[in-house]
Amino acid sequence: VVYATAINHGQHPCNVFTDGPVTFTNPADPNQGWTPKNSDGYSFQKVTIRQALARSINTIAAKMVEYLSADDMTGVQGGEKIVEMAHKLGIKGPLDAVPAICLGSSDVSIYEMVGAYSSFVNSGVWTEPIFITKIEDRSGKVIHEFVPRKEEAMSEETAYKMIYMLMGGLQERGGTSLGLYKYDFIKDNQVGGKTGTTSNNSDAWYMGLTKDLVTGVWSGGDDRSIHFRQTAYGQGARQAMPAYAYYMEYVYGDKSLGYEKGSFPKPESIASDE
DSSP states (O other): OHHHHHHHTTOOTTOEEEOOOOOEEETTEEEEEEOOOOTTOOOOOEEEHHHHHHHTOHHHHHHHHHHHHTTOTTSHHHHHHHHHHHHHTTOOSOOOOSGGGGGTOSOOOHHHHHHHHHHHHTTTEEEOOOSOOEEEOTTSOEEEEOOOOEEEOSOHHHHHHHHHHHHHHHHSTTOTTGGGGGSGGGTTOOOEEEEEEOGGGOEEEEEEEETTEEEEEEEEOSSTTOOOSSHHHHSHHHHTHHHHHHHHHHHHHOGGGOOOOOOOOOOHHHHTTO
């Protein structure tokens, strides 16, 4: 959501930033500040924002807030833009418009996350996730049909750029989704994805995209005190991503479901520029 907001405000997947510290000051106390770090420190390397998303580099996500904040170095303005985008993407829960939003400081349900990511595949249109599509009587007569609510969240160009960004997890060196290549469903298929790991290794996430199916996986305990002691075991790539891979193997293995491998469709405006 942070990168989608940045791209919607002029950033491009190929734009370069340095993996180094950035500090946000407290507007109420200039002597206080917050400097986000990566789990492995700073590399001080120049990376594209696509590479940053692929590797889950925290500092670059923070610099997107700084970019969105323009001349407001507290990050409040950037946080508000991100919250606004999140609401367009169907995230209705309470979100704090603070710099730490770039690292997921507010709770979001997997239900809302799947709806948000689906907007990228649906050409920028948010479609309300629903569990029941229709109700029939015992004779097969349709009693009621449920039509999901739809709202435009972003342009189709921005949506496809986000798909391109998310495919970076499987295409960029050091991408957190490279472990998917040992599974058959990757062959002859375009896949995008993003891992997620919360502080203290309490929650592990994976959001996966194909051309016609968006899937979210959450792994964790209802009590936040339940956690792994090491990120090597508790990270999204180890906890949630394998579950996604096994699930997708079964999805493509069951031909009655109608899902087929293939490429993400490109908007005509992007395809004509290549």
